[in-house]
Amino acid sequence: MADPDPRWNHNIHYHPIVLAAVPPGSRTALDVGCGEGQLAMRLRSVVPSVVGIDRDGPTLERARAENGGPGIEYVQANVLTHPFEPASFDVVASVAVLHHMDTAAGLERMRDLLRPGGVLAVIGLPRPQRPRDLPYDVAGTVALRWNRWRNGGYRDVTAPTVWPPPDTLAQVRDTARRLLPGVRVRRHMMWRYSLLWTKPA
Template sequence: MDAGGTDGYWNHNAHYHPLVLAAVPDGCRFALEVGCGDGLLARKLSRVSAAVTAVDRSAEMVRQARRAAAPAGAAVDFRELDVLDPSAGPELPSGSYDFVCSVAVLHHLGTAAGLRRMAELLRPGGILVVVGLARTVTPPDWLVSAAGVPAHRVLARRHGGPVEPAGMPVAEPAESWGEVRRTSARILPGRRWRRRLLWRYSIHWRKP
């Protein structure tokens, strides 16, 4: 079973926050989270990066993130922003970030467009980590997906059940596991891709 854990609350996305945080490079100066939701991961990132920018195209989620960060004393620059909007360029300069991450967001953007944009935002040598969802199509994928059911039950009991932030935008993934795997390999040469329990995959890539 994947090692997981979180502070704040637990759900399938928060379960993989430790995986994301473990990939933050030492001495990280500028980190970016794409699709920050209520800001839980961004607040954790602020403990390991000198500066954190967190963007989401949902005004309601940015409002929640700012409200939660204030009492926690987390220094995060939350912005209502669509990273795929060309007008966002001045606010998110290309090649500016040591670390870029997203959790359960890439299927909202489209794999190809989202990965290209996030790779563009990284400085040379920077690290990208994506935790995402995909559509189950093939019999082997259904078998792996079925294995997530007992894992979910064990973890839900341990953490008192999953908590889902109110108002979080939800969308079903359109691309299959195989499509995401092939597209990410094409756009991010040398990336590490891994299928994980709890109906997620991870991508880890260092920009040349």
């Protein structure tokens, strides 16, 4: 199985957070809003069966061509309505996707698809709050330029985008804490946050 495209972007940068959160012994993973499949491919290296779901057909065709293989299935559908069986996955992950849907509805759906003991790992984009977030924006710009130079380029995102995100980090945190007791939400550089939660066994 080929390695994912090594070129860098904001989203690929945070894949290691998702991979580090995969619980030992996981058998199944769902990549919500999988895009071109870079994360699905990386999840496949640690989980035997991975499903990537995305609504955009052309993007999924690239995923199948560039990041397909045994143990990976790509589904063109809306995760909120696709008839997955409840509690089907040991890992549910999403990167730069939650702001494409209602935050509460998205978190509830991903929560319900997890098996007991499974992990939800979300990398999201908060809506900036200026001027309070200005120092983070400046630091993010510096980090972006450094990482582009260090990694030898930038892989453009070809999937549909939504900007600005609807929720601030504080709003995401409040919603997540209400729906996912014990959730860990952390701000990161380059306009991202992580949300990690283990479903009670």
